[in-house]
Amino acid sequence: MTPLFMPVATQGTVKAMRPEQVMELGFRTVISNAYHLSQRPGVRTVESAGGLHNFMGWNGPIITDSGGFQILSLGADVKITVDGAKFRSHIDGGSIFLSPEISMDVQEKLGADVIMTLDECLPYPAGRDEVKRSIELNIGWAARCRKAHKSERQALFGIVQGGMYSDLRITCARELVDLDFPGYALGGFSVGEPRDMTLELAGDTVGELPGDSIRYLMGVGDPVTILEAIALGIDMFDSVLPTRIARNGSALVGVKRVNLRNSCFKDDERPLDEDCGCYTCRNFSRSYLRHLVQAKEILGFHLLTVHNLARIADLMFKARSAVELGTFEAMLNEYRQLEQSE
């Protein structure tokens, strides 16, 4: 069922949710992070539990991201060479070396259904020469991952990088297609670039990827950006947005975010969203949710997470129906207007 959105379960849990609550919202696939899990609880602990599905009690498909993005954002003293990435753990300061081969071994042991190549993900903005060097490194790492990947039970996806340079992304995409992956991720987005840039680069790259492969835009969770990307041919999304803004006290209402801390909600007895049928909207008022957020009560973070994931689930459900019925263009226009009008 595509297009699909994957809630993020970085550390083996979609934050503040029971697994079956995520399922009940209509999600089947989640994405975890090999960088985080290999440091805590450690690969051996997950392996001895019979793999990640058993460990976290998730019966649907799981993807693990290799953690290239996290090495640069969380690791200390990061040194990247052709061999691999050397850095110190953000958990215990221990020295870690990650090569394409080690990443494949780690992800195979964690046992997800789809695993990702190890990639270097540059900060934004990065200069053209730096990006050029980086995609050459990434293509080499992808080839080594492809070679080291043995498990037939797991699919391996390549990750297209190339910064904000369309031609470099196209070069990278073509090289990865030559390596013949069943799916391709577009990485390095949602790092601070404007939406138009994301969409232009995704649009330029997606045409290079085979129509029968899975095309996955990493890190994009804004409702209208998701729809625009579906129009470009993207099949798969993931983002911390719905769960992270919930923990910041914000909710998706329509296609916008509202911050429950705003005093206008103090005595607002309405549900978050009159048109939403989620558990939170069926049972609680904005006033109560605001109180929970102000008091930093765990229930508040849970209830906002439920609502935000429900809104994204609903969006993806409508998008899939619209694609099937041939009404997707109309849906996209409606959401564009909604965003303008609110």
Added chain:
Amino acid sequence: MTPLFMPVATQGTVKAMRPEQVMELGFRTVISNAYHLSQRPGVRTVESAGGLHNFMGWNGPIITDSGGFQILSLGADVKITVDGAKFRSHIDGGSIFLSPEISMDVQEKLGADVIMTLDECLPYPAGRDEVKRSIELNIGWAARCRKAHKSERQALFGIVQGGMYSDLRITCARELVDLDFPGYALGGFSVGEPRDMTLELAGDTVGELPGDSIRYLMGVGDPVTILEAIALGIDMFDSVLPTRIARNGSALVGVKRVNLRNSCFKDDERPLDEDCGCYTCRNFSRSYLRHLVQAKEILGFHLLTVHNLARIADLMFKARSAVELGTFEAMLNEYRQLEQSE
């Protein structure tokens, strides 16, 4: 249904739980705190939501504690006179005056089913003269609460204080009985005193309270202490213990607490408690729970709260059955031995 245990919903939520999850565990009554709620979100917000039941989505009975204990533990610059308590809020530093009459008004507006008299709760240990002065104040305040209490929809319980002095507690109990309340709480416990002292004082006092009144031991949540107190004739309990230790990463296993942070649980694939049928024990391993606690994941605090509340629910269910079947003495002995043997 007594004896009963009330989960604590200080700020209008049993921490980390949906209301119906608390109900499903078998609890019908929760206790909130008028001190906390009157400061945040404020009495008017709860009132305009149609009262606390509507506000927090709880369909069973609610008690509000007056917050005498919280004034001393949380308030700043506390000044207590015969008139009432003057202090500054721990939320916004604002100056607050609380008299018996104001407390009745606040609790009436919050709309709980049972409300409590305003009391002064001394720190432990307190000298005899100080305690003597304090119970005189408390008796005066209780009489004023009794007079000011108008609502027929709400029951008002008195609170017996008297520190660790049996004769002063008995004096206080007798004076309160003269005021004729439908229920009496024994307050000022779980402040650091040993269990034997709690039970001796409770035992000395409970006989002074009419057999047809509700007798409520405040703040006691340790399983064996609960059973010992039931044997003395106590009907009602509340404690933050099951929910608070959960957020510290600890679980009730048998009658003891285990801390999931302990490295012995790293690869322990067993449920928390082989004999427990709660959601947590049916679905997750100690190894996964330990990981969630180490990673400070909200799901970990939720799952431990579910388990700990399930253990207390089970204890109270067994105690009620044993009282009915006349086997309570045997149950108590079994738990005493369990505690010794583990």
